[in-house]
Amino acid sequence: MAFLEISHLQKSFGTNQVVKDFNLSIEKGEFVSFLGPSGCGKTTVLRMVAGFEVPTSGTISIDGQDVVNLKPNQRNIGMVFQAYALFPNMTVAQNVAFGLRVSKKSNAEIDATVTEMLDLIRLGHLSDRYPYQLSGGQQQRVALARALATKPQVLLLDEPLSALDAKIRVSLREEIRAIQQKLGITTVFVTHDQEEALSISDRIVVMSEGRAEQIGTPFDIYNRPASRFVASFVGTLNLLEGKVDDAKKGVIDLDGNRITLAQPLSGHKKGEMLALALRPEAVTIDPHKARDTAIEGTINDVHFLGSVIRTRVSLGKNSVSLDMFNNPGSPPPARGEKVRISFAAKDLLVLGE
Amino acid sequence: MKTQRIGAWIAFAIGAIYFLVPLIGTFEFSLRMRRGEYSFDAYRVVFSDPNFQATFGYSTILGLMTIVFGVLLVVPTAYWIRLRLPHLRPIVEFITLMPLVIPAIVIVFGYLRIYNSSSILPFTGSRRMTDLLLMFGYVTLSLPYMYRAVDTAMRAIDVRTLTEAAESLGAGWPTILFKVIFPNVLSGVLSGAFITFAIVIGEFTLASLLNRPAFGPYLQLVGANRAYEPSALAVISFAITWFSMALIQLVSRLNKFKVPSV
Numbered sequence: 001m002a003f004l005e006i007s008h009l010q011k012s013f014g015t016n017q018v019v020k021d022f023n024l025s026i027e028k029g030e031f032v033s034f035l036g037p038s039g040c041g042k043t044t045v046l047r048m049v050a051g052f053e054v055p056t057s058g059t060i061s062i063d064g065q066d067v068v069n070l071k072p073n074q075r076n077i078g079m080v081f082q083a084y085a086l087f088p089n090m091t092v093a094q095n096v097a098f099g100l101r102v103s104k105k106s107n108a109e110i111d112a113t114v115t116e117m118l119d120l121i122r123l124g125h126l127s128d129r130y131p132y133q134l135s136g137g138q139q140q141r142v143a144l145a146r147a148l149a150t151k152p153q154v155l156l157l158d159e160p161l162s163a164l165d166a167k168i169r170v171s172l173r174e175e176i177r178a179i180q181q182k183l184g185i186t187t188v189f190v191t192h193d194q195e196e197a198l199s200i201s202d203r204i205v206v207m208s209e210g211r212a213e214q215i216g217t218p219f220d221i222y223n224r225p226a227s228r229f230v231a232s233f234v235g236t237l238n239l240l241e242g243k244v245d246d247a248k249k250g251v252i253d254l255d256g257n258r259i260t261l262a263q264p265l266s267g268h269k270k271g272e273m274l275a276l277a278l279r280p281e282a283v284t285i286d287p288h289k290a291r292d293t294a295i296e297g298t299i300n301d302v303h304f305l306g307s308v309i310r311t312r313v314s315l316g317k318n319s320v321s322l323d324m325f326n327n328p329g330s331p332p333p334a335r336g337e338k339v340r341i342s343f344a345a346k347d348l349l350v351l352g353e
Numbered sequence: 354m355k356t357q358r359i360g361a362w363i364a365f366a367i368g369a370i371y372f373l374v375p376l377i378g379t380f381e382f383s384l385r386m387r388r389g390e391y392s393f394d395a396y397r398v399v400f401s402d403p404n405f406q407a408t409f410g411y412s413t414i415l416g417l418m419t420i421v422f423g424v425l426l427v428v429p430t431a432y433w434i435r436l437r438l439p440h441l442r443p444i445v446e447f448i449t450l451m452p453l454v455i456p457a458i459v460i461v462f463g464y465l466r467i468y469n470s471s472s473i474l475p476f477t478g479s480r481r482m483t484d485l486l487l488m489f490g491y492v493t494l495s496l497p498y499m500y501r502a503v504d505t506a507m508r509a510i511d512v513r514t515l516t517e518a519a520e521s522l523g524a525g526w527p528t529i530l531f532k533v534i535f536p537n538v539l540s541g542v543l544s545g546a547f548i549t550f551a552i553v554i555g556e557f558t559l560a561s562l563l564n565r566p567a568f569g570p571y572l573q574l575v576g577a578n579r580a581y582e583p584s585a586l587a588v589i590s591f592a593i594t595w596f597s598m599a600l601i602q603l604v605s606r607l608n609k610f611k612v613p614s615v
Contacts, residue, residue: 052517072520083511085518089536098532099522143518150522 001064003028003186004049004154009058011044011210018044020210022058026203029184031177033197036207037233042190045207046156049188051075062153078147078185082159084139086131092118092142093127099150117145120179137168144176148183155180157189161196169193173200194234198222206230223279228351231277238283239351240276240318244268252276255316257295262346275351282347283322285313285339294342299333309333313341376591383584395585404571409554412568415484416553419491420546423499426492428542431503432534435512449500452493457558460490465562483563490559495552499545506541507534543604547597554593 002025011019019041026032034042047053049060051072060067067075086095096117100110118124121141131139140160147155157176161169177200180187191197197204198218206213206221206229214226225231232239242252242259247268250261254276268274284291300319301312309324309332320341326332333339386394399405434445452460468476468486476486512534519529535542560567572590576583 050517050521052520072517073523073525075521076523077521079518079521081514081518083514085511085514087515087518087533087537088510089533098519098524102523102528146518146522156521 001061002026003030003063004188005059005061006045006049007059007061009045009048009060010056011041011048011053012056017056018210019048019055022210022212024205024212024215026186026188028186031180031187031189031200031202033189033191033201033204034207035191035194035197035204035234036213037192040207041210042192042205042207043158046158046188046190049154050077050079050156076150076153077156078150078152078154079156080140080143080147080158080160082162084131084136084143084163086139086143086146088131091128091130092123092134095131095142096146096149098146103150113149117149120148120182121145121175135168136164137172140164140172141175144179148179148185153186155185155187157187159190159192161191161193169196176200198234206233208233225277225349225351228275228277231349231351236280236321238278238280238318238320240278240320240348242274242276244270244272244274246270254295255318257315259293259295259348260345261348261350265350277349277351278320278343278347280310280320280322283320283341283343285311285322285324285333285341287340290340290342291344292342293345293348294340297339297341299335299337299339302332302335304332313339315341376588379584380588383581383588386581395581396589399575399582399585399589408566408568408571411566412554412560415488415491415567416550418488419495419553420549422488423492423495423549424542424546427496427499427503427545428535428538429530431500431507432512432530435504435507436516445500449496452495453497457490457494457556458562460493461559461562464490477563480565483565487559487563487565487567490563491549491553491556494556494559495545495549498548498552502541502545502548503538504541506538506544510534510537540604544601547601551594551597555590 004024004026006022006024009019009022010017018039022041022045024032034045036042044053048055051067051070051074055068058068062075062077087098090098093114096114097110100113105113114127115124118127121144123138123141123145126134126138131142134142140163143160160176161173164172173196176189189197189201198221201218203215203217204221205215208229214221214230216224216226221230221234225234228239231237240254242254244265245251245253245258247265247270250264252259252261252265252274265274295315297313297315297320299311300314301310303310304326307326309326310321311324311333312319312321322341324332383395384391384393386392386398430445434442464486465477468474470478476482515533515537516529519533524533554568555572556567557569557573561570561573572583572586575586
């Protein structure tokens with residue numbers, strides 16, 4: 001049994017079912033992110049693990065113990081909130097010490113742990129400040145230290161970086177990951193930011209409409225999306241429509257071009273329409289970098305973005321977006337110009353529903 | 354623009370004159386006890402009157418009891434409504450506004466009918482029990498102010514998230530209420546407390562009809578039988594009210610921590 005086991009979890013608010021048969025096993029020390037758009041149920045699952053919401057059905061167990069019927073204050077869980085939730089009437093040190101005082105630790109132990117935690121987040125010199133005297137990033141680091149001070153079994157992070165500006169978000173997410181790895185604490189991180197999830201997670205759970213659409217490593221999620229939703233939500237993607245030409249050989253017709261895929265199309269019939277996806281970075285119009293599949297197209301749009309030139313090439317019914325690095329030595333392609341795009345057939349993803 | 358400003362100053366001046374002239378008149382009259390010269394004789398008489406000391410002391414004690422009971426009733430109620438029962442908010446707001454609509458005399462007649470000495474709950478059967486009934490009455494009268502003051506303070510903090518943060522750190526309800534919520538709504542609680550104190554000190558109807566030796570009935574008694582002392586008492590009453598209001602301002606400014614804006 002995994003350290004944190006969620007089985008057949010369901011949650012309804014009245015007639016609205018927000019979490020549908022959610023299953024997940026998280027190993028001890030693993031960092032798992034819930035990724036999905038607003039309203040997909042990711043925070044509700046997190047809140048059920050924390051004990052703030054009661055599941056309609058299903059079980060949640062931590063280290064072999066069923067916690068569904070335990071109150072939040074009995075679960076030994078650390079939680080960090082989007083809105084920091086530091087106690088305004090307490091100093092930084094008092095905030096960090098709060099959980100330890102509640103569990104009636106000795107003063108010596110409290111002092112030692114508070115010092116250790118503040119050193120961990122590098123804010124020992126601000127221990128006497130009140131929350132309003134700190135920046136957003138500092139407040140969230142204190143919230144992290146407070147959550148870790150009680151040595152919880154599981155750390156839950158509910159969009160902890162959403163309220164921060166872009167630069168702080170990047171540095172703090174790296175800090176969170178480093179602290180998590182140092183302490184080896186099992187962590188669940190909720191975010192709607194794909195870059196955040198991809199950069200710091202051991203595994204990602206992509207959620208949509210209350211379901212886990214796909215669970216996998218960042219590499220798998222990005223490169224082998226299991227559904228159209230995952231493919232479109234994670235990263236930029238070209239969605240194409242082709243027709244099955246020869247299912248056994250994996251041949252498809254893409255705007256009049258016969259393309260042989262890396263694998264046969266089992267379960268598909270000749271003439272059936274097929275949803276395909278292609279990452280922009282898998283496509284090139286540079287003849288020196290030509291790959292095994294090439295298609296003629298016409299340049300529709302050119303956007304100069306500085307270091308990158310984003311180009312849209314029309315293939316007929318379909319069109320493909322691709323990025324090129326800016327080369328000061330050669331001018332960008334012009335609209336209406338005929339080009340030959342190329343990509344590796346293995347990069348063409350066949351999407352499920 | 355200039356005309357608008359002049360208009361505003363005129364309106365302010367009229368308001369100030371309307372408020373200050375009677376007050377200055379009362380104060381001036383209270384100094385005329387000694388014939389032909391101004392003196393504080395009326396104040397000296399009032400302060401040396403044993404009835405003044407007894408009734409003021411009685412009302413002060415009752416005021417403090419009202420504050421304690423009111424805070425214990427209102428803070429958990431406002432907290433719970435905000436956290437768990439937000440749909441009941443309009444009903445609770447309506448209930449807390451009732452004392453502004455129902456005159457005190459109606460309330461006290463209701464009390465006398467329900468809690469008289471021959472009823473199941475004979476609150477008026479003894480002095481101490483009547484004092485208790487009077488305190489409940491004062492809590493009712495101060496409810497609109499106390500509830501609003503506390504509720505406004507709670508609006509300034511994220512009650513739900515703070516509660517959940519404390520819960521996730523292992524805290525139970527008493528700890529959350531007294532160590533997390535209460536300190537963060539203290540300015541609201543104190544505002545409500547000072548308003549309550551001002552109400553209790555000046556209240557006449559409940560104390561008079563329950564026949565308790567409070568400051569309000571004493572004010573009325575002196576007013577009916579003396580010339581200069583009632584004016585001195587009116588000025589003293591105003592001073593107590595202003596002192597309470599000044600304390601409200603002081604408390605809200607001296608708060609060493611700030612609650613986050615929501």
